[in-house]
Amino acid sequence: MKFYTLSFLLVVTLIGNIARAQDDLLSLVGEDKPKKERIKYAFKSPRVINAHSMEFLNPGTMDFRILHRFGQLDQGYKNFFGLDQASMRMSFDFGLLHNLMTGIGRSTFKKEVDAFIKYAPIRQSKGPWSSPVTVALVSGITMDGLPWADPTRQNYFTSRLGFYNQVIIGRKFSEGFTLQVTPTMVHKNLVQLATDANDIYAIGVGGRLKMSKRIAFTWDYTHVLAGLPETGYFNPLSFGLDIETGGHVFQLHISNATGMNERAFITETTGQWGKGQVRFGFNLSRTFQLKKPKLD
Amino acid sequence: MKKVVLAFLLFTGTVLTSHAQKFFTKTGRIDFNATAPSSPEKIEAVNRTVTCVMDAASGNIQFAVLIKGFTFERALMQEHFNENYLESDKFPKAEFKGLIANNASVNYTKDGTYPVTVKGKLTIHGETKDAEASGKLQVQGGKITATAGFTVLLSDYKVAIPGVVADKVNKNATIDVACTLEPLKG
Numbered sequence: 001m002k003f004y005t006l007s008f009l010l011v012v013t014l015i016g017n018i019a020r021a022q023d024d025l026l027s028l029v030g031e032d033k034p035k036k037e038r039i040k041y042a043f044k045s046p047r048v049i050n051a052h053s054m055e056f057l058n059p060g061t062m063d064f065r066i067l068h069r070f071g072q073l074d075q076g077y078k079n080f081f082g083l084d085q086a087s088m089r090m091s092f093d094f095g096l097l098h099n100l101m102t103g104i105g106r107s108t109f110k111k112e113v114d115a116f117i118k119y120a121p122i123r124q125s126k127g128p129w130s131s132p133v134t135v136a137l138v139s140g141i142t143m144d145g146l147p148w149a150d151p152t153r154q155n156y157f158t159s160r161l162g163f164y165n166q167v168i169i170g171r172k173f174s175e176g177f178t179l180q181v182t183p184t185m186v187h188k189n190l191v192q193l194a195t196d197a198n199d200i201y202a203i204g205v206g207g208r209l210k211m212s213k214r215i216a217f218t219w220d221y222t223h224v225l226a227g228l229p230e231t232g233y234f235n236p237l238s239f240g241l242d243i244e245t246g247g248h249v250f251q252l253h254i255s256n257a258t259g260m261n262e263r264a265f266i267t268e269t270t271g272q273w274g275k276g277q278v279r280f281g282f283n284l285s286r287t288f289q290l291k292k293p294k295l296d
Numbered sequence: 297m298k299k300v301v302l303a304f305l306l307f308t309g310t311v312l313t314s315h316a317q318k319f320f321t322k323t324g325r326i327d328f329n330a331t332a333p334s335s336p337e338k339i340e341a342v343n344r345t346v347t348c349v350m351d352a353a354s355g356n357i358q359f360a361v362l363i364k365g366f367t368f369e370r371a372l373m374q375e376h377f378n379e380n381y382l383e384s385d386k387f388p389k390a391e392f393k394g395l396i397a398n399n400a401s402v403n404y405t406k407d408g409t410y411p412v413t414v415k416g417k418l419t420i421h422g423e424t425k426d427a428e429a430s431g432k433l434q435v436q437g438g439k440i441t442a443t444a445g446f447t448v449l450l451s452d453y454k455v456a457i458p459g460v461v462a463d464k465v466n467k468n469a470t471i472d473v474a475c476t477l478e479p480l481k482g
Contacts, residue, residue: 025349025358026391028480029320037364041379058371095371175385213380214458244380246461247372289370295342 036127038098042134042172042180044249045285046093046101048206049220049238050257050265052118054134054170054180057095060291065091065105069258069281072271082279089260094290099123099136107260111145114261124171134180136168142263159190162263166204176210184222186266200227200267208242216242218251222266236269238281251283317404317479319440320349324475326361330450335464339373341366348475350442355399357414357442359473360391381455387422392446394418394427402433409434414444423453431473439478446471 043053046063057063067089071082079085091105099120106113120136142162148155164187170180182204191198204222211217218240224233240253256278259265271277324346331339343366348359363384368374378384394416396402402410410433418427431444447470450457457465 025318025351025356025393026347026360028318029322029347029349041375058375061371246376246464287372289372292369293367295340295367295369 034127036125036129039124039126039134039172042124042170042178043208043218044216044242044244045251045283046118047251047283048180048208048218049240049251049253049255049283050236050260051182051204051206051220051222051262052116052136052138052166052168053206054120054124054136054168054172054178056099056118056120056136057093057101057287059095059097060289060293061095062288062290063091063093063095063103064286064288065089065093066284067091067260067281069255069260070279072277072279073254074276074278087258087260105261107264109258109260109264112142112261112264113145114140114142114263116140120168133169133171136170138164138166138168140164140262142261161189163187163189164262164266166262170206178208180204180206182206182222184262184266186227186263188263188267196229197227201225202266214244218242218253220255224266228267232270233267234269234272236265237273247286249283249285251285253281253283254278255281317352318349319352319477320347320480321475321477322347324348324359324473326366326474327472328366328469329472330466330469332462332464332466335466337464338369339465341368341374341377343367346473346475348442348473348477349480350440350477352399352402352404352440355396355402356394357396357416358391358393359475360389362388363390364388381457382421387420390418390420392416392418392427396433402435404435404440407436412444418446418448420448420453421455425452429473439476441474441476443472443474446473 043055046053046055046057069087071079071085073081075082087109089105089107091103093101093103095101102117104115116138118136118138120134122131122135124134125131143160164184166182166184168180168182170178172178184202184204186200188198202222202224206220207218209217220238222236224235234256236255236257238253238255238257240251243250256271256273257265257269258279259268323344326343326346327340329340343361345365346359346361350357363382364378366377368377394414397413397415402412412433413428413430415428417424427446429444429446431442434441447468449468451467
């Protein structure tokens with residue numbers, strides 16, 4: 001009888017050993033502690049449409065961008081709904097760190113060169129010590145290249161310059177939805193009339209709604225709070241589609257703005273949505289990897 | 297008689313326990329490659345934080361890897377890999393749980409290189425499929441270097457390849473695993 005008991009115990013021991021061997025082995029080494037993880041890909045591109053987005057270029061990459069803004073749609077067939085005219089901007093943006101990028105561009109409108117630097121002291125993340133939002137600072141400069149309007153008077157180089165500073169506070173709420181708010185200040189060294197203000201204050205709202213893995217609906221609105229004349233100027237509002245193919249992002253949109261830098265689109269938008277003074281435009285973005293990480 | 301059986305039982309238990317030696321690493325490496333023959337650019341990535349645990353007694357072998365831990369040469373490719381293909385926010389991990397089919401032919405106490413076949417379940421992108429790979433175990437000085445190469449059909453794991461990149465992304469990806477395992481204490 002005892003023999004059977006012992007045999008039984010033996011079998012149990014054996015089975016026990018086998019059973020243990022089939023346990024979840026990975027759980028034996030334990031899970032790593034949760035780490036702080038940045039929330040990425042809030043936008044497909046570092047620009048919503050016109051405005052800077054809360055997203056940054058990857059470090060070591062260059063984004064070559066070609067922007068086109070066509071004529072007003074209400075010009076009808078004689079100007080092929082505005083497509084006969086085009087204003088463009090070409091730019092090179094560089095990702096330096098995960099939260100630092102810079103760029104330079106030139107627009108045909110006013111032959112203007114612009115450059116900016118964008119830095120995020122706080123980026124949206126999850127895990128311990130995380131932040132629910134990204135806070136990014138942008139500082140830019142613009143320089144127009146037109147001949148002097150009045151060559152007879154004393155003209156200063158600094159009269160060509162304009163500046164802008166903005167804070168981007170943005171959050172990727174979910175995989176499909178991102179929203180950001182951007183208080184902005186634009187300063188123009190030279191304004192047209194003595195009564196015009198040099199400082200223009202505005203607040204922008206931009207967002208993205210993903211429609212599929214590679215297509216997203218975007219919008220970008222800037223509300224000018226102070227600094228612009230009462231009449232003649234309107235707040236830029238754009239609606240767009242981001243389409244991502246392998247190495248390109250196409251941003252197709254309609255907007256009442258023609259300008260392609262902050263000084264131009266915030267302070268010089270004269271088109272009015274209500275009157276159909278909107279235009280078609282696109283941003284084409286191609287990213288190049290300049291610095292490659294070592295894989296071996 | 298009773299004492300003999302008891303002794304035998306104790307002996308068996310001891311032997312089984314000593315043989316139930318487990319090995320592990322948290323710094324294993326996986327090389328991923330999905331470059332199509334016609335592709336002008338390499339679609340490959342490396343992950344150096346593979347967790348792998350092996351039980352020498354039973355031949356059980358399991359490994360897990362974080363999708364976000366894969367590094368590509370081109371950051372944009374890495375972005376697409378995470379966002380569009382593997383959806384790493386939804387499916388952060390890939391793992392394999394399997395068995396060394398010919399575990400009996402491996403002598404874990406003797407240095408040498410042993411060809412092995414592993415069979416088991418591979419989970420990628422939330423999809424679990426049967427997978428098999430041939431590889432080898434190199435036993436040296438109490439450590440085991442395990443290497444194996446898997447070939448997976450991406451569509452099996454519901455990883456969709458859009459038409460525009462069909463000439464670049466191979467339908468079959470290779471997953472090469474290399475882990476240097478150390479004895480697991482405790």
